[in-house]
Amino acid sequence: MALLYFKALSDETRLRLVHILLHYELSVNELVRILDMGQSRVSRHLKILTEAGLLTSRRDGLWVFYATPRAGEERDFLLSISPFVHADAAMRADLNMAAQMLEERALKTRxxxxxxxxxxxxxNREVLGAFDLPDAVCAAVPKDCGMAVDLGCGTGAVLARMLPLARGVIGVDGSARMLEICRRRFTPEDLSDDRVSLRIGELSHLPLRDQEADFACINLVLHHLSDPLHGLREIRRIMAPGGRLFVADFLRHSDETMRNRYGDRWLGFEEDGLAADLKSVGFNTLTCTRQPVDRGLTLLILTAEAH
Structure with missing residues (x-):
């Protein structure tokens, strides 16, 4: 197999592609932009690397994303040769442009x-219909809860309902305007006595201390992240041992209109894949249910415990 791998990496462009995709998962169009090459040429190189097992592809609606394998022999091989691959000016420029593109994604989302x-x-009502998501979240909050956190709290509909159930609540969102609206749901007393803390920040770099949260929820947010696995890893960082996590997101679907109307990055998730990602970052999945909502969509609702 090593001969197959080395043959696949014998081209400069393919070496650049692997170098980029060891760091990021990107679409074909994004790779075309980074390499400044024609799509057919880039696609041909991606096909060779994928057939050799050095890349994986993921179709999400009309988009196809590429990355290096997360685990296995191919991953081990790529990591073993990385110290011997000299990152020249072109490779450094590739990574800089990829990072810039991710920042552009985040800016557009904000x-x-x-x-x-x-x-x-x-x-939200257009999608959720009669389903009471805040009620489902509140039912998962442990008794005698310390600090409860809503990650991607939006206008605060869930956060306000959680307040009577916890010693304090923290709402995090990347949109300053969303937090302004969220603030209106609380009294000046709630906001002044540290029972409610509203913090602006990205889900990839949460503005919380290690193990600050006893309970956290992330509702219809993971599908907006460029790297949901990194987001889950960051959530585990802020969870106290034994802390509970509530995740609500879409089951995998093919409704492309969700990208434009709601700013979705991912068209939902597979149940097994989401559970595996939670396990890989340090959570034990406790429950997983499916809840049909409007627009022909289904919610995956998972609860998990940090270990």
Whole structure:
């Protein structure tokens, strides 16, 4: 197999692709932009690397994303040769451009949510219909809960309902406008006595201390992240041992209109894949249920415990 791997890496462009994709998962169009090459040429190199097992591809609706394998012989091989691959100016430029593109993604997401903040509750009702998501979250909050956190709290519909159930609540969102609207749900006393803390920040770099949360929920947020696994790893960092996590997100679907109307990055998740990701970052999945909602979509609702 080593001969097959070395043959696949014998081309400069393919070596650059592997170098990029060891760090990021990217779409074909994003790779075309980074390498400044024609799509057919880039696709041909991606096919060779994928057939050799050095890349994996993931179709998400109309988009196809590529990355290096997360585990296995191929991953071990790539990591073993990495110290011997000299990152020249072109490779360094590739990574810089990829990082810039991810920042552009995050900026567009912030702008999107700032723009639709006033309409967000109505947009949520279009999808959730009669399903009471805040009630489902509250049912999962442990008794005598210390600090409860809503990650991607939006306008605060869930956060306000959790407040009577915990010593204090923290709401985190990347949209300043969303947090402004969220603030209106609470009294000045709630906001001044540290029972409610609203923090602006990205889910990839949460503005919370290690093990600060006894309970956390992340509702319809993972599908907006460029790297959901990294987001889950960051959530594990802020969870106290034995802390409970509530995750609600879409089951894998093919409704492309969700990208434009709701700013979705991923068209949902497979149940087994999401459970495996939770396990890989340090959670034990306790329950997993499916909840049909509107627009022909289904929610995956998982509870997990940090170990």
């Amino acid at each position: 702008q999107f949510f700032n723009a639709i903040a006033e309409d967000w509750d109505e947009l």
